[in-house]
Amino acid sequence: MNVNLKQLAEMLGLSQTTVSRALNGYPEVNAETRQRVLSAVRETGYRPNRAAQRLATGRAGSIGLVMPIAQGIDSDVHFGEFLAGLGEESVRHDFHFVINPSAPEDEEATFKRLAASGNVDALFLAYVRANDPRIAMLKSLSIPFVVHGRAIEQPADYPFLDIDNTAAFYDAARLLIQLGHRRIALINGPANLTFSIRRKKGMQRALEENGLPFDESLSQHSLMTDEYGHRAMQQFLERDEPPTAVLCSSTVIALGAVRAINKVGLQLGTDISLIAHDDVLPMLKPENFSVPLTTTRSSLRAAGSRIAARLISRIMKTGDYPDQELWRAELIVRASTGPAPKS
Amino acid sequence: MNVNLKQLAEMLGLSQTTVSRALNGYPEVNAETRQRVLSAVRETGYRPNRAAQRLATGRAGSIGLVMPIAQGIDSDVHFGEFLAGLGEESVRHDFHFVINPSAPEDEEATFKRLAASGNVDALFLAYVRANDPRIAMLKSLSIPFVVHGRAIEQPADYPFLDIDNTAAFYDAARLLIQLGHRRIALINGPANLTFSIRRKKGMQRALEENGLPFDESLSQHSLMTDEYGHRAMQQFLERDEPPTAVLCSSTVIALGAVRAINKVGLQLGTDISLIAHDDVLPMLKPENFSVPLTTTRSSLRAAGSRIAARLISRIMKTGDYPDQELWRAELIVRASTGPAPKS
DNA sequence: TAGCAAACTCAAAGCGCTTTGAATTTCGAG
DNA sequence: CTCGAAATTCAAAGCGCTTTGAGTTTGCTA
Incomplete structure (x- = not known):
């Protein structure tokens, strides 16, 4: 049987007002009184009725x-x-x-x-x-x-x-450039979402600053699924001059991309480099990949x-x-x- | 400005009681009155305050x-x-x-x-x-x-x-048996979950009924991820006598399994058969696989x-x-x- | 020691709905 | 017509909390 405010107030010999105020941290209540109220709450396990609170305050909670x-x-x-x-x-x-x-x-x-x-x-x-x-x-x-x-x-x-998606992919692309990569591909999220747009921009900026061209044909937008990642990477690898590095907008995409890379017998981290954005999905950790993934990390x-x-x-x-x-x-x-x- | 029950009742010249009853489908309200109430609701856009309802009914909603x-x-x-x-x-x-x-x-x-x-x-x-x-x-x-x-x-x-997980995997296994398969593997969900247990049981039953042994070493439990599916299938394929068919507890697992199958150059549906359970995930449709997947389907x-x-x-x-x-x-x-x- | 502000505490009025118990109408039977 | 039952409708009492406006105490100042 749950107690309510009224009962609690009676037990304490206080008014509902005071008890309510004590609980909600109002200043005009004696410190000692507040302690009494608080310990009574602990004893009785009193929990305010949310519906009543919502009604009284007008907040839906x-x-x-x-x-x-x-x-x-x-x-x-x-x-x-x-x-x-x-x-x-x-x-x-x-x-x-x-x-x-x-x-x-x-x-x-x-x-x-x-x-x-x-x-x-x-x-x-x-x-x-x-x-x-x-x-x-x-x-x-x-x-x-x-x-x-x-x-x-x-x-x-x-x-x-x-x-800061721009910065994230700027950093990632710059790292690849510093490592000597010149043909860098991008497997991005859906084209209309802003994070995709910004990530692409970040990558473009890094290339520009280093006097490298951005090759539109090395940039794909796709759903954030394994399947699309695989498909996109596959297409990149079929080119005459395949990219030596790729940025992926999600570890889920990377999953597919890595699969495509393995399939053609390339060694990740040696023959081809990959950086993925990591949302810190518990089910897909970059360090668990057979070759642990370099990532830009931010917990969703x-x-x-x-x-x-x-x-x-x-x-x-x-x-x-x-x-x-x-x-x-x-x-x-x-x-x-x-x-x-x-x- | 949202109207409330009281105002609505006033507008209609009715009591709150009647309006409330009309809205909540009580029988003791005149059909014509109810219509009036209903159309007033439509005009005013009246929406009952849920917090008040919750408080009055004691239901949290x-x-x-x-x-x-x-x-x-x-x-x-x-x-x-x-x-x-x-x-x-x-x-x-x-x-x-x-x-x-x-x-x-x-x-x-x-x-x-x-x-x-x-x-x-x-x-x-x-x-x-x-x-x-x-x-x-x-x-x-x-x-x-x-x-x-x-x-x-x-x-x-x-x-x-x-x-009916048992029946689902019984059916699936039976189909494979009818197709002549004798070594059937199972990549299941976590071992402690009941659906995994039942699916395994269903498969066992189908084998038994056809006088076939159930090979524990051809049965694996794993998380429902692509990665684990891949790993499990890979292990199966490395055996001296690899299975000719496999049941997967999820299309996500199947994703990985198919990958492993492709990697060793086997042709799905010809060299090896696969049936997966399909939860009807919009992001992963069995018909979109390069070889469309046979599935046991039930929408989650x-x-x-x-x-x-x-x-x-x-x-x-x-x-x-x-x-x-x-x-x-x-x-x-x-x-x-x-x-x-x-x- | 009176007088007043500051510090506490309280009673009561809602918040907007449902529901009980009673009142009012309506209607067919006698 | 008259009367009781059936059909409608209503007033009012909560639901459990917050908050306003008004006491009551307490602690100082003069």
Whole structure:
């Protein structure tokens, strides 16, 4: 039998007001009284009824999530990992989710409906596209939100958390160039997503700075799956002058790429170098590859957790996090990169 | 500005009671009145405040989900797909989730805490293990739940949704036997999960019935990843007498297995046959493999959706679904199976 | 020792819905 | 017509919490 506020207050010989205030950290409550309340809570196992809190405060205590279900989106692996982070943090604050699986064409409507329903007090957007209309829409919605990623060619005047994709792939490409590679291929994520665009730009910049051309035919966009990675790499390897190095936008893509490399009998790290972006998926660790992969690393789960923290802090008006964060990915060198082979 | 019940009732010149009843389908309300209410709802865009509903009814309107985060669990791909189904159905009834990422050793505690918190009114359990103590625990918790899968060697006296894994792999193995295969390998999921155990049993039964031995050394358990699939298949192919056919517990495993097969230059469907279980993952379709895969098919997303429907119906005490369901997987023959090669 | 601000505590009014128990209408039978 | 049952509708009491506005104490100052 769970106690409620009223009973707790009676037990303590206090009013509900005081107990409530003691629990919610209001200053106008005697330190000693607060201690009494706190220990009573511990004894009785009192847990405030969330529905009542929500009703009283007008806060829904939940975050709206639009889960992409399109085939073209790498919803599965990466989304799951991100969600774990989000969930981890949310549960700590007793926040709920409203998960809306939605096809891309319905997403805007889904967001609107969610916001209008009053059943969530924050929204979250991911898989940002080049000039994403959803961001403007979210801004107009007068409900807190955080974007995972950020748009291109739009003022970044909204809350976001992104990794510096440009820098990550700039660093990766530069390493390869320093190792003597001249023909570097890119197996990227979907062409319309901003992280793909930025990664390509980072690579281009590194090439330019070193007076090297960027060969469009050595750049492919694909879904973030093993299969597409394999296919893309295969095509690259069939060329007259195959690349001596390749950048992959995900370890999942790298999985397929490595497979294609092995198939033609090339030795990874010797005959051909590979750097992949590592989202730190527990199921696919770069160090577990038969030749451990050099990667640009940034944990997707950490990002999820951080976004939840920011969203919740915004809702509860507690603490303050920066409104915009750009995380730097670490470049971690393992065995899949080596000097360009003498040609 | 959203209207609330009170305002709506005033507009209609009715009491809140009547409007509420009209909306919730109570019989004692005049058909004509109900129509008036309904059209007023449409005009005003009235949406009941869920927090108030929850408080008044005592129902939390949300489902507790323990999300496995262990490395050993195929949380990612399969869980994501399942979740999409769950979300799809839940959102239709305006139900929330409480997602608790949790390591296996903490799962029981997590469930207990969830149930005790009163913030969820149903729980959901997946990744059932052989003699799973969590089921008994759930039964003791006096909160509705549905198990995805079912235990072994325990009375199945609890609500579950499972697929007939035994039958699926029995069917698959029998097909291979009919095609003349004698050495059939199995690349299964984790050894402690019930679906793995049943699939193995199904295969064993098919062999027995045809007077064939089951070769333990041709059976492997692994994580449901490409990598492990590849490794397992590779080992099988290195044997003196490699198998002429293989069953895979997931298309993800099959991905790796096919890779290993290609690597040694064998032709799938001719030199060696393969049947995989297909959870209908949008990112990995058996028909997209270079040699389309014969599969036992059962949609994970459909299962998620169904479980949500059952859970919600139980909570709302509407409609009635069977308490226990055993879905039959379909055996779909494609090009990856063929007659056993003459030896 | 009075007087007042500061420090605490409290009663009561919602938050928006469901639901109980009673009141009012409507209607067919007598 | 009249009356009781059936059909509708209603007022009001919660659900458990937060928060406003108003006490009550306490601690100093003068």
